[in-house]
Amino acid sequence: ELKVEQNPLFLSMQEGKNYTIYCNYSTTSDRLYWYRQDPGKSLESLFVLLSNGAVKQEGRLMASLDTKARLSTLHITAAVHDLSATYFCAVGPTTRSHYGGATNKLIFGTGTLLAVQP
Amino acid sequence: EAQVTQNPRYLITVTGKKLTVTCSQNMNHEYMSWYRQDPGLGLRQIYYSMNVEVTDKGDVPEGYKVSRKEKRNFPLILESPSPNQTSLYFCASSSPIYSPDTQYFGPGTRLTVL
Numbered sequence: 001e002l003k004v005e006q007n008p009l010f011l012s013m014q015e016g017k018n019y020t021i022y023c024n025y026s027t028t029s030d031r032l033y034w035y036r037q038d039p040g041k042s043l044e045s046l047f048v049l050l051s052n053g054a055v056k057q058e059g060r061l062m063a064s065l066d067t068k069a070r071l072s073t074l075h076i077t078a079a080v081h082d083l084s085a086t087y088f089c090a091v092g093p094t095t096r097s098h099y100g101g102a103t104n105k106l107i108f109g110t111g112t113l114l115a116v117q118p
Numbered sequence: 119e120a121q122v123t124q125n126p127r128y129l130i131t132v133t134g135k136k137l138t139v140t141c142s143q144n145m146n147h148e149y150m151s152w153y154r155q156d157p158g159l160g161l162r163q164i165y166y167s168m169n170v171e172v173t174d175k176g177d178v179p180e181g182y183k184v185s186r187k188e189k190r191n192f193p194l195i196l197e198s199p200s201p202n203q204t205s206l207y208f209c210a211s212s213s214p215i216y217s218p219d220t221q222y223f224g225p226g227t228r229l230t231v232l
Binding site: 031033042043044045048050088090103104105106107108109110111 | 149150151153158159160161162163166167168174176177208210212214219220221222223224225226
């Protein structure tokens with residue numbers, strides 16, 4: 001059974017500082033996603049990582065994937081208040097449906113609540 | 119505008135009264151999913167669908183039904199809602215054909231079962 005763990009669950013940081021959110025998963029996967037959720041809002045896709053060593057960057061956020069270690073990281077550089085939100089990783093297991101095809105099964109981490117203080 | 123819509127956005131109902139939450143997408147996506155979000159538990163997948171008439175159970179399917187008769191629609195049916203189904207529900211869609219397989223989420227439906 002695929003399990004996804006995020007650390008930390010809560011992160012309070014000052015503007016200008018760097019930090020990393022970790023996403024560990026327990027079985028093989030062929031895709032990993034990062035999402036952002038603002039309070040009371042829906043989820044917004046940030047990154048899709050599909051291969052070992054994949055690195056993607058958007059503004060102050062950079063995501064990477066190490067499939068051998070079953071670990072993805074979301075690195076925040078020089079945090080600003082606008083980055084305050086809950087961040088989720090989600091992992092797609094390398095399973096086939098009973099119809100034989102690929103699936104859109106996803107397992108989410110419990111989320112990291114990021115609060116950036118001025 | 120590319121979007122996923124859900125209706126209703128808010129619903130308060132009573133135990134046992136059948137209800138349907140609709141989900142529709144206008145992006146011609148093959149994949150659609152339903153999730154529930156509960157505090158401290160993140161999002162959990164209820165059901166997912168790979169295409170018309172192709173659905174499968176997620177991690178928490180008990181008490182829910184789905185159907186995918188048209189590509190754009192993926193309704194979630196609660197035949198006999200119970201208080202433990204009080205939650206925030208999200209529908210999402212994506213396509214395995216388009217890179218990078220971004221999943222688009224609907225605005226959410228907040229359901230309260232009394």
